[in-house]
Amino acid sequence: MGGKAITEELVRRGHQVTGLARNADKAPQIDGLTNVGIDIFDPASLRDALRGHDVVVSAFAAGHDLSPDTFYRQAEGTRRIIGAFKESGAGYLLYIGGVASLYTEPGVQVYDSPGFPGTYFGTAPAPFLHWLGEITGVGLFHESAERRERGELGPRESDPVIVGVVDSWEAIPLLEGCRIALDLFAHRTDIDWSFLSPPWLYRPGKGSGSYHLGIDYVPMENGHPAGIDVPDLALAVCDETERRALIHRHWTVSGAQENF
Template sequence: MQIAVIGHTGMGGKALTDLFITRGHQVTGISRSAKPDADRKGLTNVAADVFDTDRMTEVLGGHDAVVSMYSGGHEVDLEVYYRQAEGTRRLIKAFRQAQGRYLLYVGGAASLYVKPDVQMFDDERFPSWYFGIMPAEHLHWLAEITGIGFFHDAAKRKENGTIAPGHTDLELEEFVSGWGRVPLLEGCRMALDLFEGRTDFAWSFLSPPWLYRPGPGTGHYRTGVDYMIFDEGIPSGIALPDLALAVADEVERQEFSHRHWTVAGPLDAKG
């Protein structure tokens, strides 16, 4: 297959691109920082910005599938919300103008339902409890991508046994309790609204689980539709390689067309 991956230089995009190439697909990697001199067997690098609709229309044409790993950023800044929501709108426009065949969009966990009519972001336990129950490895990663050192401190409390596994950290809950705005999560939730109910093009919207993070893969995953997957009352997680595996499988099989779905690691996997 000829597959375009938007955001192929990021963490998730790179893992997915490598997997596609391993499976024998030809990948067009699209990002603002793409460098043509980094081309290799199976990969053609193309520099383009999702906000440049004409350029994106040009580069998306002729592919069997397009995967968006686009992210507006991890800063707690309303500009991130704008970049995610408006960037998605322009991406959809470019895809349609290019007469794209299948668009798989990777969004965020905020749009997953925890009970009927209640998305995670509207859960009364958000944000405090959702951050409080994060395992140490996820907290360390969160500290790295946000630059907030407090998350490293919280991770150490879980690693040294101050907070028992699976229990919430009340100090961490207090730290995030005032986070009434999480721009990336809200932007991804708005992005889903731009897809749902549409049948004028083929799309699939994947919301990774709340505890998606780097780490070794298992080669297995579970899927669900619309609702967050919980394990013993705790939001599920998945390691980066297993998420990439789920995305690659969906691109090849296209079983979740016009659906909002999610994934989780196997039950015996940590997190």
């Protein structure tokens, strides 16, 4: 999702881009883009693929199910990306993580904050819930979205059904894996890196053509977690690849959200 939009924007700006993917043969064939098949768990091949690049953008995500394997793949995959990047001698690693590593107050990350995950999922708008249903295959998200669309729930009213279900989850492996990924970067000065945590309501959309930059803390809008459309996050990533203004920083972005 994000990787495709970022690639297209970088090519549009005139950059020469190497797209790394497990199924590179399915990637689009466009001028300015070279597609390379890669398994990030093969560190030697990954190192060789990264060598010679000015900037490396990692949009790696291990999956959206609740299997512990997802946590392992995200954490270990990130460790291998960092190792291959360092050995490759590439210039700058911009890693896209997840919202769970952002802070709601000093010392408290989103994942550990009161009300997570229930109120975050339970007050999400219908488009975001439908998107969650599509990527996770969990029908409850679609059902909750439909209740909101029928007017059974206000735009910011918690859905007690979905709150009850997600509060019972003992783990959310992808979010936990993305959170521990930040620990693998924090305090490192041997490589140039930055860590982008998208806001809670990050989803496909038209985009507004602009974004707001934040550092460390979850962005809020009218007392609720803010969001951003994929095209606007891609703009922010591409701007940072060119400016390199956030080296060794943990950052986030938010933007205008239609129908939120």
